[in-house]
Amino acid sequence: MSAVDYREWLRVAVEEAEASLASGGIPIGAALIGAGGEVLGRGHNRRVQDDDPSVHGETAAFRNAGRQRSYSGTTMVTTLSPCWYCSGLIRQFGIGRVVIGEARNFHGGHDWLAEHGVDVVVLDDDACTRMMADFIDAHPRLWNEDIGEE
């Protein structure tokens, strides 16, 4: 895969994050990409929209991809460094690669994933960083709720 592919995949995750923001939600989006580069599933955080604390961007993409027999050739692309919950998902199901828009606003479990053999790519994307920073500034309480900070 090339950096161009990663940016194209990130575009899908960003579209999801923007859709979430437009519907009053937390702007984190993700997609599960198949071995051939196809989008298996895409989704975004739904804490606000569904009043559901269990749906993060990554778990939404994973769910929307449906049941798969193997995840070893797949990539999870996400606008923000995955929290422990989503990092655990990636590790448990053997998702081979994670492509991360940015890890400045939140540094989750991606170092741990790298230690356990996941290919980790951090794109350090300015637009992702700005979108999340603006959201956290405007809605600090909601953001803290989403990552379990009191």
Next chain:
Amino acid sequence: MSAVDYREWLRVAVEEAEASLASGGIPIGAALIGAGGEVLGRGHNRRVQDDDPSVHGETAAFRNAGRQRSYSGTTMVTTLSPCWYCSGLIRQFGIGRVVIGEARNFHGGHDWLAEHGVDVVVLDDDACTRMMADFIDAHPRLWNEDIGEE
């Protein structure tokens, strides 16, 4: 909390696992217990029932508890050692304690949780162990799918 409380809480998780089994699903159940011992949410694996790979027993209980401001005084009780996905959930949201029916059929992330300050109780319950062993014997492919083993 006493061992009696833990057994009572486990009973709720076992009821969920039994309900899942009765509806053709994977017999893993869980409940999120509040600081006062009340059941905040309960649920079971729904891979088969909903064709949804994202719903493990623990994530179902977490979802069904709804949005909470704090998880520090809560306990996740589950019939089986939590996989990395569910262990990540427990760590990210600061769930203070995990009570586990058994860890013989599957040893997930509970040692890691203990290292990170979660109070871990393994009850080594015979009935839980037997229920899961019987299921794995009868449905090895489904079980492997649920934990991302090929």
